[in-house]
Amino acid sequence: MHWRIKPHNALIYQREANIRVGKNIDEKEKYQYDSLRQIAENYFNLAEDYNEEIKELLQKLLKDATWEEALARAVAEILENKWMKDFSVLYQALVNKELWPSQKIGIARAMSVIQDQGNVLLADPTGSGKTKFATTLAYTLFHWLGENGYKDRSNALIIAPKQVVENWEQEQLPFKILNKIESMGKLSNSKGKNIERLQKDIEKVDILIIDEAHNYLNWKSQRSLRIRPKRSAHIILSTATPINKNPNDLLRLIELLDIDNLNDSDLDNYIELRKQKNKVIDPEHIKNLRSYINQFIVRRTKKELNRMIEREPQAYKNSNGHNCKYPKTHPEIYLTGETEADKNIANEIQNLLIELKGINYLQKLNFPAYLVNDDEKKQYLVQRFNSAPALANFEVKSSLRSSYVALYEYLKGTDDACREFGINSPKSKSGNILQTLKKCKQYLPQRKFPDEWLEKEHHWILDEQKYYEACENEIRIYEQISNLCLQFSGERERSKAKTLVEKADQYNKVLAFDSTVITLDYIKHLIDERKSDVDVIVATGQNEKNKKQVRDNFAVEIKERDKKLIALCSDAMAEGINLPSAKAMILLDMPSVLRIIEQRIGRLERMDSEHKEIHVFWPNDSPEFSLKGDKRIVETLIATDNLIGNNVDIPESIYRKHLKGDFTTENFIKAFQEYSVEEYEWQGVKDSTQNLFSLIEGTEALISKNDYDELKDVDASVKSAISFIESVKTWSFFAFRGDSSRSPKWLFIDEFNKVSTDFSEISDKLKIYLDVKTIQQRRWNEVDTSGEISRIIRKLRVQEKNVLPEKKKRALIIAERILKSIEGKLTIKQRSEKELIRRLLALFGPDQNDNSIVDYDKFAELWLSVLQPALDEKRNKQLRKRKVITLRDLTEKDINLDEKILQNIYDHCQVATTLDEMIAACIIAIRK
Numbered sequence: 064m065h066w067r068i069k070p071h072n073a074l075i076y077q078r079e080a081n082i083r084v085g086k087n088i089d090e091k092e093k094y095q096y097d098s099l100r101q102i103a104e105n106y107f108n109l110a111e112d113y114n115e116e117i118k119e120l121l122q123k124l125l126k127d128a129t130w131e132e133a134l135a136r137a138v139a140e141i142l143e144n145k146w147m148k149d150f151s152v153l154y155q156a157l158v159n160k161e162l163w164p165s166q167k168i169g170i171a172r173a174m175s176v177i178q179d180q181g182n183v184l185l186a187d188p189t190g191s192g193k194t195k196f197a198t199t200l201a202y203t204l205f206h207w208l209g210e211n212g213y214k215d216r217s218n219a220l221i222i223a224p225k226q227v228v229e230n231w232e233q234e235q236l237p238f239k240i241l242n243k244i245e246s247m248g249k250l251s252n253s254k255g256k257n258i259e260r261l262q263k264d265i266e267k268v269d270i271l272i273i274d275e276a277h278n279y280l281n282w283k284s285q286r287s288l289r290i291r292p293k294r295s296a297h298i299i300l301s302t303a304t305p306i307n308k309n310p311n312d313l314l315r316l317i318e319l320l321d322i323d324n325l326n327d328s329d330l331d332n333y334i335e336l337r338k339q340k341n342k343v344i345d346p347e348h349i350k351n352l353r354s355y356i357n358q359f360i361v362r363r364t365k366k367e368l369n370r371m372i373e374r375e376p377q378a379y380k381n382s383n384g385h386n387c388k389y390p391k392t393h394p395e396i397y398l399t400g401e402t403e404a405d406k407n408i409a410n411e412i413q414n415l416l417i418e419l420k421g422i423n424y425l426q427k428l429n430f431p432a433y434l435v436n437d438d439e440k441k442q443y444l445v446q447r448f449n450s451a452p453a454l455a456n457f458e459v460k461s462s463l464r465s466s467y468v469a470l471y472e473y474l475k476g477t478d479d480a481c482r483e484f485g486i487n488s489p490k491s492k493s494g495n496i497l498q499t500l501k502k503c504k505q506y507l508p509q510r511k512f513p514d515e516w517l518e519k520e521h522h523w524i525l526d527e528q529k530y531y532e533a534c535e536n537e538i539r540i541y542e543q544i545s546n547l548c549l550q551f552s553g554e555r556e557r558s559k560a561k562t563l564v565e566k567a568d569q570y571n572k573v574l575a576f577d578s579t580v581i582t583l584d585y586i587k588h589l590i591d592e593r594k595s596d597v598d599v600i601v602a603t604g605q606n607e608k609n610k611k612q613v614r615d616n617f618a619v620e621i622k623e624r625d626k627k628l629i630a631l632c633s634d635a636m637a638e639g640i641n642l643p644s645a646k647a648m649i650l651l652d653m654p655s656v657l658r659i660i661e662q663r664i665g666r667l668e669r670m671d672s673e674h675k676e677i678h679v680f681w682p683n684d685s686p687e688f689s690l691k692g693d694k695r696i697v698e699t700l701i702a703t704d705n706l707i708g709n710n711v712d713i714p715e716s717i718y719r720k721h722l723k724g725d726f727t728t729e730n731f732i733k734a735f736q737e738y739s740v741e742e743y744e745w746q747g748v749k750d751s752t753q754n755l756f757s758l759i760e761g762t763e764a765l766i767s768k769n770d771y772d773e774l775k776d777v778d779a780s781v782k783s784a785i786s787f788i789e790s791v792k793t794w795s796f797f798a799f800r801g802d803s804s805r806s807p808k809w810l811f812i813d814e815f816n817k818v819s820t821d822f823s824e825i826s827d828k829l830k831i832y833l834d835v836k837t838i839q840q841r842r843w844n845e846v847d848t849s850g851e852i853s854r855i856i857r858k859l860r861v862q863e864k865n866v867l868p869e870k871k872k873r874a875l876i877i878a879e880r881i882l883k884s885i886e887g888k889l890t891i892k893q894r895s896e897k898e899l900i901r902r903l904l905a906l907f908g909p910d911q912n913d914n915s916i917v918d919y920d921k922f923a924e925l926w927l928s929v930l931q932p933a934l935d936e937k938r939n940k941q942l943r944k945r946k947v948i949t950l951r952d953l954t955e956k957d958i959n960l961d962e963k964i965l966q967n968i969y970d971h972c973q974v975a976t977t978l979d980e981m982i983a984a985c986i987i988a989i990r991k
Contacts, residue, residue: 221244400558
């Protein structure tokens with residue numbers, strides 16, 4: 064028991080005693096209970112009537128609001144991030160940091176996700192400042208852990224692609240936290256003690272930031288297998304690349320974000336889908352998994368970010384202090400310059416390609432694990448034999464589209480190409496399909512199926528002599544193509560070099576991209592021969608010095624505006640690197656993967672660009688060299704997409720709308736623009752808080768933006784804005800304020816007592832239920848205010864656990880199960896421990912009329928602090944590394960719940976903050 068005098072406000076003479084005891088536990092507590100009751104009665108006898116003053120205070124704290132005021136307050140709790148001001152030191156640091164409002168809002172949203180789910184996916188588009196966003200988020204999380212008693216859990220590790228490690232180092236300099244930054248390449252290439260040390264860091268770290276997270280979606284890759292953080296860690300994933308291309312991507316991402324955040328039904332689906340892998344699965348399951356990811360994602364589209372800039376343009380400055388915004392992109396077409404003779408040679412090559420079988424793609428005819436029955440396997444074989452010639456065709460045509468030098472390298476290897484064309488290229492050796500086929504013809508391909516499964520036309524692969532003859536014919540075709548390759552005039556490549564110089568004269572700084580490194584080296588060679596006053600840098604994944612030169616010369620802060628410079632880049636430079644001082648970009652080749660084009664353009668299409676407009680030049684290849692000439696090949700590869708990876712990546716709906724008729728450059732530009740604007744590959748994955756803007760903006764808005772701005776801060780001293788309305792249905796909506804320990808939340812209870820907590824879902828419901836034709840505003844004096852509030856508070860108490868994130872719900876379920884199991888095994892001699900467990904079990908489901916207050920969010924956190932380490936240990940001990948281990952698998956054998964741990968949980972679990980005390984705004988609909 065303790066006493067204290069509160070020297071503040073009108074309560075300066077209040078006496079107070081605090082203790083929590085039970086009436087019927089034991090003699091000692093009964094004595095304490097009776098003593099405390101006597102003290103309370105004495106206080107009551109000494110007390111003075113203060114009812115009128117209390118009423119006055121409550122009227123100041125509770126506002127009889129219109130539903131518009133209550134809704135504005137509810138939206139403001141999320142969008143205005145007032146709860147972050149509880150972090151006084153942190154908030155001031157964020158104010159002083161040069162952050163855009165979009166980044167500040169993103170940090171608040173990300174912290175809200177982390178507080179609920181533990182992990183977060185940052186998926187803002189290319190050029191939105193994600194590195195600064197993620198670095199500041201780590202700093203915010205560091206402070207949040209410290210302020211909530213977890214200073215020992217605030218060590219951070221950042222894993223990023225090598226080319227952007229320097230960006231991360233620069234962004235974290237202003238912060239006083241010890242982030243460790245490691246290159247992603249170490250996970251793939253390191254051996255011995257280096258990788259052991261890095262893996263230990265990953266397994267022990269408490270804040271793990273993974274940049275370009277899409278690089279870890281293939282769980283079989285070396286780097287993915289080495290990413291195994293403990294489940295108690297907070298994981299921040301960052302990517303601008305769509306992650307729902309196929310079910311495997313979704314499953315891997317869910318694994319990284321922590322599968323315990325799935326509800327029981329979705330967790331069962333996840334485990335089943337993981338067994339099936341690529342098998343055709345129920346689209347509803349995929350929809351549910353995407354919906355699950357929405358709980359973790361912070362993503363604003365380019366459209367949304369530009370709208371945010373329009374709201375307060377002066378708040379968005381780049382490092383030069385200039386206003387910034389995503390620039391308008393102008394697509395333009397340039398001629399590629401091939402001669403008629405070149406076109407004829409390309410046609411001859413095309414005719415030769417018709418005979419190819421694609422033998423190098425048929426060397427291992429194994430079946431994926433997800434194919435179960437014989438009919439599926441037979442169909443798979445048909446697809447393999449159909450796609451192999453198409454792939455062989457595609458490799459030749461895409462190499463030729465890059466340059467005839469690239470084609471020669473593909474045919475005969477890097478060394479032969481460099482000698483033939485007089486290039487001194489530092490690139491690693493590649494190509495030489497002729498050498499590959501000479502090795503292929505030595506042995507029949509591996510196969511694990513009965514011979515009769517093959518179509519009759521494919522039986523040549525079973526007979527040694529016929530197979531050998533097929534290999535010899537394939538080699539002969541490639542030799543003929545290599546002879547034709549040397550007959551090209553080279554005008555196509557010289558024309559591209561000339562275009563580059565002209566654009567550099569016009570725009571000073573020009574970026575150019577091509578998928579083949581040797582083409583870049585050759586074009587530099589051609590530009591150097593012209594002896595122009597333009598500097599040229601070839602930047603690829605293998606040349607660190609040149610990559611740094613390009614980054615330095617194309618940064619926002621660069622002062623040499625008049626310097627003429629061409630950066631010839633491979634696609635290793637198309638991801639994660641900011642090159643916004645360039646005003647023009649040239650596509651030297653035409654990728655069949657729209658995402659690669661988007662990544663390339665994203666190097667200069669950035670929020671901090673110095674330019675209001677940028678120019679992207681697309682190659683107007685003649686049909687003999689273009690994707691138009693590959694139409695049949697591309698259609699075959701689209702039909703067998705699961706066999707060929709990323710060679711072709713065009714969404715079906717875009718293909719049918721823009722490319723089914725013709726693969727012209729103009730049509731491809733239209734296809735790309737729709738792909739980029741409509742974000743097809745992000746379909747079904749979205750940041751649910753973005754729907755809140757639809758309540759205050761646009762044609763479906765319930766209140767205007769002007770009204771919102773006026774109402775969101777009305778009477779800041781008001782604790783809760785409460786609105787009563789009459790409606791044809793009985794429902795209620797609540798907005799709970801956030802604080803330094805928890806994030807703001809919404810809750811909607813419909814007429815069937817069904818609960819919704821998702822912002823997006825609730826936004827949609829409000830648009831239906833707040834129909835001005837069917838509702839009527841009521842004031843407090845027009846309804847049974849006390850009765851209605853009491854009724855709704857009882858509803859809240861019932862729903863309190865349902866508001867918790869799935870992982871916290873599961874933690875409470877598992878904890879209760881383990882406690883009951885332990886209690887059943889305790890002996891009479893362990894009376895005190897048994898009594899303690901009985902008290903704890905009583906907290907899992909108190910009576911609605913019980914005045915003891917349990918903060919279930921905090922209660923779940925306390926249990927997770929004990930359960931998570933046990934889960935980490937169980938996962939590390941598992942023999943089958945791909946087996947799914949979740950909280951559901953924990954038993955009392957996995958965890959040491961001694962009396963000291965249990966007492967600590969009991970002592971810290973009950974606080975006087977319940978959902979009804981956290982209400983910032985609510986709308987209560989009573990039946991007419």
